[in-house]
Amino acid sequence: MWKRDEAVKPASGQPATPAAPTAPQQQASAPVAPPQPESRRQQIERDVVNIGKSVVIKGELNGSEDLTIEGHVEGKIELKDHVLTIGPNGKIKAEVYAKAVIVLGEVHGNVLASEKVDIRDGGSVDGDIVSPRVAIAEGAHFRGSVDMQRKAGQPAPQQAQKPAQQGGQQPQPAAVAR
Amino acid sequence: MGLADLFGRRRKSESEAADAASPDLPVYPTKALARFLTSLSSRQQPLLLDLGPVVGPNVTFFGEQLGCKILVEDLYKDIDRHVVEGKVDALPAFFAQRFAQESNSVDGILCWDVFDFLEKPAAVQLAQQLTRILRPEGALLGFFGTAEPVAGAKANYAKHIVIDQANLQHRLYPAARGKQRPVLNRDIQRMFEPLRVTEQFLLKSNIREVLFRKNAAPAVAAPSPNPVPTT
Numbered sequence: 001m002w003k004r005d006e007a008v009k010p011a012s013g014q015p016a017t018p019a020a021p022t023a024p025q026q027q028a029s030a031p032v033a034p035p036q037p038e039s040r041r042q043q044i045e046r047d048v049v050n051i052g053k054s055v056v057i058k059g060e061l062n063g064s065e066d067l068t069i070e071g072h073v074e075g076k077i078e079l080k081d082h083v084l085t086i087g088p089n090g091k092i093k094a095e096v097y098a099k100a101v102i103v104l105g106e107v108h109g110n111v112l113a114s115e116k117v118d119i120r121d122g123g124s125v126d127g128d129i130v131s132p133r134v135a136i137a138e139g140a141h142f143r144g145s146v147d148m149q150r151k152a153g154q155p156a157p158q159q160a161q162k163p164a165q166q167g168g169q170q171p172q173p174a175a176v177a178r
Numbered sequence: 179m180g181l182a183d184l185f186g187r188r189r190k191s192e193s194e195a196a197d198a199a200s201p202d203l204p205v206y207p208t209k210a211l212a213r214f215l216t217s218l219s220s221r222q223q224p225l226l227l228d229l230g231p232v233v234g235p236n237v238t239f240f241g242e243q244l245g246c247k248i249l250v251e252d253l254y255k256d257i258d259r260h261v262v263e264g265k266v267d268a269l270p271a272f273f274a275q276r277f278a279q280e281s282n283s284v285d286g287i288l289c290w291d292v293f294d295f296l297e298k299p300a301a302v303q304l305a306q307q308l309t310r311i312l313r314p315e316g317a318l319l320g321f322f323g324t325a326e327p328v329a330g331a332k333a334n335y336a337k338h339i340v341i342d343q344a345n346l347q348h349r350l351y352p353a354a355r356g357k358q359r360p361v362l363n364r365d366i367q368r369m370f371e372p373l374r375v376t377e378q379f380l381l382k383s384n385i386r387e388v389l390f391r392k393n394a395a396p397a398v399a400a401p402s403p404n405p406v407p408t409t
Binding site: 132133134135136137138140141142143144145146147148149 | 234237241245247248249250251
């Protein structure tokens, strides 16, 4: 009892430093890699590309790294294996293809993601979404269709807007995970 | 494929937990939703038209768990815009042009309580349009209030959040104007002709849940100039 109290309480009014003496022992006993938060964050910051607020791009945007857009893009955005983030100031008028799409700004156009589409609070999408996972936050705006069965990149079945030509018959979806 | 098969596809995931409805809101039972879902289960990837505002948990429920393709057309926002602009009289004409979907193209329609916020001419026009786009054997679910509007009451819409096939939550948000006079049962039937009422429940909350079905297409179709082969 006495020894435990002595270990916790600061001695003779000096500030307590309880973690300092034990930390090296823990590191020695458990072979855990020491955290490098600063360098890790710098690495992440290097890997994410930003398109700033004042930038306007018209045309086709391709890439092989994660991208954050705060500016305006018109045309087509293709980041097949990476994450696209539309920042709060971002305004997109484009077809979007990516692994994951996070929307905090405005998107006018279809969004196809092979993993996930996430429309956050304040985000807006006017267009069709094709993705196996779709998350829409309270406060987000969405108008269009959501298709979580078809794989992104496959052609849409002729169903959504012009299905009456089948005369009551529903076309088979391109891919259905059952 | 039965309803059990569809619900058997439920997946527990982190997004499901994140999208879960609020535990603070009261839960309202629904009897017609399960029947509505049963009617959709005969289709492989049913096309569902949701006339309410987009609700994340509903997208997950209908899209991820039931395999529906969901079309979101927020009519409450349209009504609000017309009210604010003082163009309520233009709503019937607006609804006549509102839906780009072709005839007989949608497997299921969720109207929620949108008809409670419409005067009769607009309601009739909307019902006609929904009847047009509903596929033969498709289903339409509507909620109709029975209470007279109270003067001075706070006007609210409700986001209907699907908890499961037997329970809903209502998340209220401000409306430009309140509910209109309740529609009589016979008027509801007439509005939606030739749809037939297959289920009707009067809940303790004084809401009538009405499930409509569209008759199957006749076996022998009339000859058309551009015949489409059917399988």
